[in-house]
Amino acid sequence: MRRAAEKAGISRQSLSRIMQKIKRSRSPDPTKLSFHLTHASRNIFKMEEENSIAEYCIQLSQMGYGLTIIAVRELAYDVAIREMR
Secondary structure, eight states: OHHHHHHTTTTTTHHHHHHHHHHHHSSGGGOOOOOSSGGGGGOOSOOHHHHHHHHHHHHHTTTTTTOOOHHHHHHHHHHHHHTTT
């Protein structure tokens, strides 16, 4: 399993979870299984808000005022507090 994970470019644990899902599904064609991200419920911003923050950071960067990762986190925190999330 380790070699298969390395060949696929994923961690061994991820491959193990995928294999367990395939075994539990008992689907006649395991290639038709779908996998979904499960962290969507933990999103703080809507996609439009996240895109607007990203666009703002890009504009600042293009003007020569690039933000550090810490500054971007602080910006996101300030926006979340302002929007009361």
